[in-house]
Amino acid sequence: MSEELTLAGLFYRASNGWDYFNLAIPPEDAITDPHERELCRAMLLRALALLGASEKAQLDHVMPDLYGWIQEQITAVENAVRAADKEHGRDWTPTWDARTDSFQILDSSGVPVADGVQPGTAGLIAANAPRLVLLRCAADRKQLKLHAPQPDGTGFPDGFQCRTCSEDGGDGYQYLVPFPCPTIRAVAEGYGWVEKH
Structure with a gap:
């Protein structure tokens, strides 16, 4: 990722003038609804992918390694x-x-x-x-092995699905269950993980 970008919570801020306003994404503290925050986060990641930011750097910041x-x-x-x-x-x-x-x-x-x-x-x-x-x-x-993350085929660096829960519906559609799936979340909770909303 460019040195011009620095991580600010779930959102990126650029020192070169390319910021929240340019991406039409409000600052992190302006979004109180967890679902809306997640949606904005996903939009930002896709924008970063389109702008050519490093895939590995995005993964390091986007998806906590649950x-x-x-x-x-x-x-x-x-x-x-x-x-x-x-x-x-x-x-x-x-x-x-x-x-x-x-x-x-x-x-x-x-x-x-x-x-x-x-x-x-x-x-x-x-x-x-x-x-x-x-x-x-x-x-x-x-359970970890059965529900391991795999790329979801969208081409976006944050695009992971559960290898077991996601399936071909037999109707020409692929039904994706994003990683971490409910099973992985449940296993994590057994070790004290608490999902942040």
Whole structure:
């Protein structure tokens, strides 16, 4: 992208006089409706594409790498789980400890993972034993692979669709589901992502 352009929120400002007015797109703070902001953002990106701005630079600023972010979150969880796995194995079981009138979580060797916990906490810890968490991470990675972004064929640098949700309707039309699709958004939410409106 030209040195004359600098990113200002979701919108670009040019120091050479080519600005919001020239593109007929109002400044970011003047748009309060989220749908309208997204529409203006898309119009601006298309204008930049037509003016020959660098495709990679546009992608870097336009589409947050939600796909990559999810992969990083899954990897962080897997690393934490593998560390616990080295200490206590993959299977944990809650058991009642009559001496202390509380639950303890035992690993497959009978070594306590946690002592003196209440029933709800014991169930939560056991439900997040390394084997089960790794299974959930593997399932999330499968969802990522199934719903990976791919170019949507429009030729615009921000034009991505979900490879699974988008389909040929059999009637001569291609039904595009933009990336990120609802499935990717749901997986991301499971790792704490919140969509900004």
